Structure formats: C-alpha cells, structure tokens
Amino acid sequence: MAELAHARVTIREVADEAGVSIATVSRVLNGRDDVAPETRELVSRIIQERGYAANRGARGLSAGRTGLVGLLVPLVFPAYFSAILSGATEALQEHDLRAVLSPTGHEHDREVTLLDRLMHGLTDGALIVLPEESSQELERLLDGGYRFVVIDPLMPLDDRIASVSAAHTSGADQAMKHLLGLGHRRIAIITGPRGWVATEDRRRGYHAALASAGILPDPALEVESNFEIDGGERAAAQILDLAEPPTAIFAFNDNHAIGAIRAARARGLRVPDDLSIVGFDDVEHATIVTPTLTTVRQPLAEMGRTAVSLLMRLLERHSLETLHVELATRLVVRESTGPVLVR
Amino acid sequence: MAELAHARVTIREVADEAGVSIATVSRVLNGRDDVAPETRELVSRIIQERGYAANRGARGLSAGRTGLVGLLVPLVFPAYFSAILSGATEALQEHDLRAVLSPTGHEHDREVTLLDRLMHGLTDGALIVLPEESSQELERLLDGGYRFVVIDPLMPLDDRIASVSAAHTSGADQAMKHLLGLGHRRIAIITGPRGWVATEDRRRGYHAALASAGILPDPALEVESNFEIDGGERAAAQILDLAEPPTAIFAFNDNHAIGAIRAARARGLRVPDDLSIVGFDDVEHATIVTPTLTTVRQPLAEMGRTAVSLLMRLLERHSLETLHVELATRLVVRESTGPVLVR
DNA sequence: CGACGGCCCGTAAACGTTTCCGGAAGTTGT
DNA sequence: ACAACTTCCGGAAACGTTTACGGGCCGTCG
Numbered sequence: 169m170a171e172l173a174h175a176r177v178t179i180r181e182v183a184d185e186a187g188v189s190i191a192t193v194s195r196v197l198n199g200r201d202d203v204a205p206e207t208r209e210l211v212s213r214i215i216q217e218r219g220y221a222a223n224r225g226a227r228g229l230s231a232g233r234t235g236l237v238g239l240l241v242p243l244v245f246p247a248y249f250s251a252i253l254s255g256a257t258e259a260l261q262e263h264d265l266r267a268v269l270s271p272t273g274h275e276h277d278r279e280v281t282l283l284d285r286l287m288h289g290l291t292d293g294a295l296i297v298l299p300e301e302s303s304q305e306l307e308r309l310l311d312g313g314y315r316f317v318v319i320d321p322l323m324p325l326d327d328r329i330a331s332v333s334a335a336h337t338s339g340a341d342q343a344m345k346h347l348l349g350l351g352h353r354r355i356a357i358i359t360g361p362r363g364w365v366a367t368e369d370r371r372r373g374y375h376a377a378l379a380s381a382g383i384l385p386d387p388a389l390e391v392e393s394n395f396e397i398d399g400g401e402r403a404a405a406q407i408l409d410l411a412e413p414p415t416a417i418f419a420f421n422d423n424h425a426i427g428a429i430r431a432a433r434a435r436g437l438r439v440p441d442d443l444s445i446v447g448f449d450d451v452e453h454a455t456i457v458t459p460t461l462t463t464v465r466q467p468l469a470e471m472g473r474t475a476v477s478l479l480m481r482l483l484e485r486h487s488l489e490t491l492h493v494e495l496a497t498r499l500v501v502r503e504s505t506g507p508v509l510v511r
Numbered sequence: 512m513a514e515l516a517h518a519r520v521t522i523r524e525v526a527d528e529a530g531v532s533i534a535t536v537s538r539v540l541n542g543r544d545d546v547a548p549e550t551r552e553l554v555s556r557i558i559q560e561r562g563y564a565a566n567r568g569a570r571g572l573s574a575g576r577t578g579l580v581g582l583l584v585p586l587v588f589p590a591y592f593s594a595i596l597s598g599a600t601e602a603l604q605e606h607d608l609r610a611v612l613s614p615t616g617h618e619h620d621r622e623v624t625l626l627d628r629l630m631h632g633l634t635d636g637a638l639i640v641l642p643e644e645s646s647q648e649l650e651r652l653l654d655g656g657y658r659f660v661v662i663d664p665l666m667p668l669d670d671r672i673a674s675v676s677a678a679h680t681s682g683a684d685q686a687m688k689h690l691l692g693l694g695h696r697r698i699a700i701i702t703g704p705r706g707w708v709a710t711e712d713r714r715r716g717y718h719a720a721l722a723s724a725g726i727l728p729d730p731a732l733e734v735e736s737n738f739e740i741d742g743g744e745r746a747a748a749q750i751l752d753l754a755e756p757p758t759a760i761f762a763f764n765d766n767h768a769i770g771a772i773r774a775a776r777a778r779g780l781r782v783p784d785d786l787s788i789v790g791f792d793d794v795e796h797a798t799i800v801t802p803t804l805t806t807v808r809q810p811l812a813e814m815g816r817t818a819v820s821l822l823m824r825l826l827e828r829h830s831l832e833t834l835h836v837e838l839a840t841r842l843v844v845r846e847s848t849g850p851v852l853v854r
Numbered sequence: 855c856g857a858c859g860g861c862c863c864g865t866a867a868a869c870g871t872t873t874c875c876g877g878a879a880g881t882t883g884t
Numbered sequence: 885a886c887a888a889c890t891t892c893c894g895g896a897a898a899c900g901t902t903t904a905c906g907g908g909c910c911g912t913c914g
Contacts, residue, residue, distance in 0.1 A: 225568035226870035569900035
C-alpha cells in the first residue's frame, strides 16, 4: 500500500519521472505528432505505470472544453426517457464524453436555471429532451453561443435549433391504415396534451387518414390525457361509455393503451375481439401486457444516438447540412388489434 | 441581441462592474461572512443581472472539489437501474451536485478504467451500482483516497467500503412464508447468477424457510438464470417439465417471474390456480403483466437516495456511525399467487 | 490621545492543464 | 561548408477560480 490518501498523480510527476517537460507529456497525452517515437514510448509507459489520468477540470479550463455534455431530461425513470438516455450515454461514451444528468422534474424554472446557470461553463453542450422551454428561451441560449440539440421538441422550434424527432404523422398514418384495413370505421384517439408537437402531428395523421377514408371525425372520440396509465384508463372509460362507442382506440402512447386495455377489461370487453387498441412508442411494457400491444415503434435509443452525433458535429463547429433529423416510425403488429367482428 | 457567441461571463467582469476585486466576488459567491452587507448586496445584484455562474472546472481546480459525482451503473435502461438512478440523481440535485453518468455495459475492463482514470479528478466521489469489481480493486480505490458508496454489492465487500443494499434474506423469507402459508410444499426457485450476494442471500432465505417448514430441498428445483425474461422462461420450462413439477415458483426477479408466467401459459397451466409465482423487485412490469405479480418490493429509488446521503457524509469527511445500510424489503401480494388446489 | 482589535477588502499564489513561441539539433540541398 | 528546413522539445502564459495573507480604516478603551 504505497500510496495512502496520496493526492492523485499529476502531469508534473510524470514529466519529472520521464525527464521531460510537462508540455511533452501533454503532447503524448493528446496524440500530437511532434514527439519522437522513443519519447512517446517512454512517457506512455510511465503514464501507464503510474496510472496517470488527466484532470478533466484543468483540461477544460485550459483547453476550453470539458468533455462533459449535459443531459436534460424531465424524468429519469419512465421507460420512454431511459431508452433515450441509454442510447445517448452509450454514444457519448464512444466519443469519450461523459454525460451530466439533470432531471428537471417538469419544473420549468428549474430547467431554465439549470441550462442558464449550471450547465454553461461546466459542459461543452447539451442534449435536451422534451424541453418545456419556449423557442425564444432556447434561441437566447443559442445566441449565447451554447451548443445543444433538442430531442423530441414539445413546441415548434426555430429553424436554427438542432433537433431530433420521430415521424409522428407517418406513425399515426400507419396505425390508422392498419385499423381501417381491419374494417374499423369508428376509431377513437386518446391524445397527449394539446399543443405539443407530438400530439398535434399525430392528430393530423389521424384526421388525414380519416378524411382519405371518407369518415367524418367525431369530436367525442378525441380525449386528451397525460401519458400515464391511469389517465389512459379514465380516458378510455369515458370513450367506452359513449352511447355509440368505437370499435378501436388509437392511444398516443403505450401507457394510454395499457390503460385502455384495463378499461375494456373492466367493462367485460375482449381485446381485440370487441375492441382493437393501438399504442405508440413500443416500450417494453407493450410486450408485457396481455394482450401484447400493436403499437407504433419510436426508435428511442436511436434518437439519443442521433442527437449525440448531431451534437458532435456542432461542437466541432462543422456547419451541418441538416439541423433537423426525423427518424422513421414503424407499426409493430401484435395481439391487441383484430378485424371488426360482424355481430 | 447584445451578446453573440460571446464567451460566458467571468468573475472578473462581475468584479469590474461592481468595482470590487474578484476575491470579494468569490466571497459573496461562497457565502463567506466577511463582506459588508451593502457590498454583498451590490455584487449579488450584478451576478443576478449578468447571469453569472461560476465555472465549475476552475472551482474544482482551485478548491479541490468539483460538485460532480460519478454514477457507475452497468446499464441505464432496465427499470431496476433507472429506478436507482432516478432516486440518486434527484437526491444529488437537492444537494446541488450533478451526476456524471457512466454506463459500464457489464464490461469489467471498462469499469476499472472509468473508475481509475476518468472519474478520479473529475468527480468528488461516486455511486457504484452492482460493481463487477473485486473487493480488492475497490479497496485500492479507497486507499487512493477516493470516496464512493456501493449500491447492491455483487460480491461481499470489505467492511470499510460504504454500501447500501436491500434485505435479501428477509425478502426471500417473506416470499417463502407466504407460499408455505398457502399450502405450497414443493417450491422451485429461479435464481440469479451464483456467487452474487443477492442470489446467495435469497437462496439462504429460501433454504431456511424450507428447513423451518421441515421440507427437504430438492436440487432439481433450483435453476440459475440471467435476470432476463427469456432466461426466466427457459428456466421455468425446465422446472415445469420435471417429472414431479412444483406448485409454486419463487423467481429472484420480476423478469424471471414474467418468463415463468409465459412458460406456464405455454403449457396450459393457469396462474395462480395451477402454479403460483412470486417475483422479486417490484418494478412497474409487475403491475402490467397478467396476472399481476406477487413480488418482494425493493425500495430502489430509496436505495439511490440513501446512497447519496451516505456519500454526502463521506465527502464532508464525517466519520460515519454505520457504513452499511440495509433497507427493508416487503412482500406485495397481488394476483400471481394462490392456495394449492386439491385435486 | 495612542494603541489595539475588528471589520472589510485587495494582492497574489496556487490548482493542473493546453498551447504558442522559439530554440537546439539534425538533415537536406547546393 | 553553408543555408534552409525539419524534427523535437522546453519555457511560459493563460484558463477562472479559491484562499492565505496582509493592510487600511474605524471605533474603543485605558
């Protein structure tokens, strides 16, 4: 036990032991090419032996980059977010960057503070998932010289703000085509909060599909909810208790769909025989419920990875061909949908 | 748009604008009391106006603390980990610390590197979930002066290493009492990897309960698996295809239990009528499956929070009364267990 | 009225890097 | 043999803080 509570190895010690200057050590550390092979070899060995690792804070101070990327996310726990997180942190890891995690708990104030005060200077840039902030606030940040990319924007954003999202409209369209193809004509939706990009885009897809099938939309068949299971259950209950209930429900996320299954079961309706249900997201829950969910898959981890690669290019100050990436969604057909039964 | 791509505000600018020295600004920043009230007031106002925030890297360099805590976790995605993460990051946030997330992907090498090279110097300490490292390696880190707490140790650890875990044995005991109380006598287990603390402690609980009920253990009823759903399904299949199958299965996590439900269903067995199943963890999946799972609840988020408060005390260099915290587990009875039916 | 002790505050060193600049060798071309 | 490059490396400044140290000012006390 040579070292007890011994302060960590610094570049100075390595330099001394190698008999070179700290500049040289720094050079081999950063892979510069103006170092003699044998010197590089020697220094590398000593770095290895002493278990030296650069102090990231100092490096950040000096070089103007910290190797840290902020990850702003409303919550950590829900599968939706943790899937994105997972993809993002893995991708960051591969670029030798670390993720600084900051759950905002859906509190707007907290988020502004975080972004404005704590992240700037600590991190080189950020990934912001589902930001509650207005486009103006984000633009201000952009003008301040901060680099970030938004994942799944909640509001429409200024064009200069990099973003990654999923093809909501196309996803909704696929879901509706599937349902219409099975003979459903009276189809309800359980939407997310009004005004959110995801909600409105999917609603657009719903209405377009309805229109092209020559079906008049019925406002009673559109219920808004909060993306939670019990919210979905309440919404579905309201829909199913209608005088003229639908034969299918298109839920705007899997939680809603699971809630809908519960509501159906509570009323003695069989899924999919009496009621078809389509979800959105395709989180693991979709394969756990009975019946397993037909749902529109969002490539969540992939969205995280894509955001990282956008950010990387932003950080390298490359001008980007496209600041906005929309990843494809895909309908996954499982057990919760079926043909309309003639009675 | 006064500031375009303008570098961030430094302590210098604040000092100049306030007509004081940077030392004074630093003092009000850190709440020192040797500042005249009106000066403090003035400086505070300017800090507010300019939206100044200290550069954490520089602060770390100078003051020896960075306000960053490493969060080492095998994976981010699985509910088990994200629940812990969630509790931990929230608690860190409350202490004005940020979490640096590092998924290790179960690769030992990567983990050692992370811990040894990257975290030290960047972070003030770390929370390590389910470390693959040997006690020796962790002790070395401890001797190096690094502060960390282990959550859910995989191997038995040296006493000097702070740790937070769940009451595995007691949980297993509760599960077994429940099953025995329902009349089950032939009870199988699907365990996690042999040698892991969680596995062995729960196995101990199982054997103890069996013994106190006067039942001889049958090695054929113990199958090891990998904590994944399909692993659980294969294990359950093996068990159910025994010449003399059990009437109950105690799975060592909820994934195993869900796999067991699938295996049972595939064989036409009804749960719980023909087969009772108990899980472990009580992640959200447990309430999504049909039938909902009777399971032993681990307070995962709470474990994260507890680890943070241990770490805080470690960082403040308080000597701790106890370095080891074991949080209680609790059986949650739902639909997947029932009395043995006499045929 | 002089000395002493608080209260405030400024100066400057230190933290561990990166990187610009320039210099000492060694190499090449004439 | 000399000039002009290369190659390799060291010195030192800079990054933005914190904090030890010391000094000016004012009030108080003997």
